[in-house]
Amino acid sequence: MAAWENNEEIRLFQEYLRIPSVHPNIDYEPCVAFIKKQAEALELPVKLYYPVNPKNPIVVITWTGLQPELPSIVLNSHMDVVPVFAENWTHPPFGAEIDDEGRIFARGSQDMKCVGMQYLAAIRALKNEGKQFKRTIHIMFSPDEEKGGALGMEKFVPSKDFADLNVGFALDEGIASPNETFDVFYAERSTWRIYFHISGSAGHGSILHKATAGEKLRHIMNKMMDLRDAEIKKLENNDMWTLGDVTTINLTQVRGGVQSNVVPPMVIVGFDIRLAIDVDHVGFENQLNRFCEEAGGGIEIVYEHKKPYVPPTPIDDSNPFWAGFKRSVDSLGLKVRTLVFPAGTDSRYIRMAGIPAIGFSPMNDTPILLHDHDEFIKAETYLKGIEIYKTIIPNVANA
Incomplete structure (x- = not known):
């Protein structure tokens, strides 16, 4: 049995x-x-x-x-x-x-x-x-x-x-x-879920309007995907790193438009971002704002989640609880890895x-x-x- x-x-x-x-x-x-x-x-x-x-x-x-x-x-x-x-x-x-x-x-x-x-x-x-x-x-x-x-x-x-x-x-x-x-x-990592509300020139689909929401959307998407590619390369180039060590950026939603021959006055694109623990939050937000300015302005960033930086738990002898935990797994002969979730x-x-x-x-x-x-x-x-x-x-x- x-x-x-x-x-x-x-x-x-x-x-x-x-x-x-x-x-x-x-x-x-x-x-x-x-x-x-x-x-x-x-x-x-x-x-x-x-x-x-x-x-x-x-x-x-x-x-x-x-x-x-x-x-x-x-x-x-x-x-x-x-x-x-x-x-x-x-x-x-x-x-x-x-x-x-x-x-x-x-x-x-x-x-x-x-x-x-x-x-x-x-x-x-x-x-x-x-x-x-x-x-x-x-x-x-x-x-x-x-x-x-x-x-x-x-x-x-x-x-x-x-x-x-x-x-x-x-x-x-x-x-x-x-x-x-x-x-x-x-x-x-810190969770940021953001939406770029992108305003632009609207009108008939047969006209080459300037500063359309679509043009600005392309700029924002290119910049965000460039950031994503850079994080992928970091992960690929360091055998010791895991997913928790890098910032992940994923496009999750694109919304906008009313019909196929109308240039919309606004489109919305959303991203799920998980900031690595070594990322400066103020600097990252400033970078997002620069993307909006470079795209031509008229873009508002709306935060669904904007979790703050939270210091990690010490995993050394300064933390007696960690010492107790580590002593336990060592006594059991368990092989452990310490990671960022x-x-x-x-x-x-x-x-x-x-x-x-x-x-x-x-x-x-x-x-x-x-x-x-x-x-x-x-x-x-x-x-x-x-x-x-x-x-x-x-x-x-x-x-």
Whole structure:
């Protein structure tokens, strides 16, 4: 019999995966009820916070430490998952079915219901062993992360409720690794989503109007794509760099025009930009403004997102929590890479408050399938992750 067969932790994980907490129009109540049940089984108190509205709760289970006056540890995960296209799945996306290879198929199996349940499984094992730690541990389940966190951690972290938790360090999500290495994330790029609203001469399509929106659009697109090409070359020319080390620029939307023989008075082009942590934000914004002037003016830049620079978490001996984390993975013989996260997580709000945070999902030798069809995690990988957290949590909670 395989180690995962008839395993209670696997059963609980499947139960959580079967809750369709999927965008849009999520009902978090089934997740909340499930988490409350886990807290009751652990004999730990649970509290709900509503930083924005009653439909988007933050659920916190607390294990009080021996020295509760010390800054606490947060083990954060999010309850929400991205939409699915069920017709492209070979298994029901909320069925949590296990195949003959021990693969658990479900939306959220990698991103990131696995991590939240691994926290609880590790805590359960540690409590059963009679362990206690210096620092209080808060196991936190947040909403809205997949939409940017505006209804969750973005508002919760600056609140008095969060301040009262006295957080000193946080663990949050990472990404699966397709090889033997475990990836550990200490920083994130800054997300800018921008739209150039480009005005120009309008009129009949048979006339060569000057300073049209189309001409200006070409200039803007050329400049932005030149920047993109430069970042691609940086990545190609440095074998040690990963996606998180460069700025990514992608054209995402082009809108405008009313019909094919009318030159439009305005076109809009949108870009998703993720600024590398070494980019000067003021200088980059000035560069965008210069592009607009060079194109002939009459262009307004509208920012859908303009996230500020957030200092990375120190990954040296100056950070005792990192020292505890590193000691854990070293003792387990895990091969790790420290990276800048290529996308966005709730960690950025925690780091923004000056609190060190590490992104880590203990999944190696696993294809990266977050947001993809047939998302899965192997049962043996999931169970191994619990054992890894059983080492990490004591070391950071006693830091």
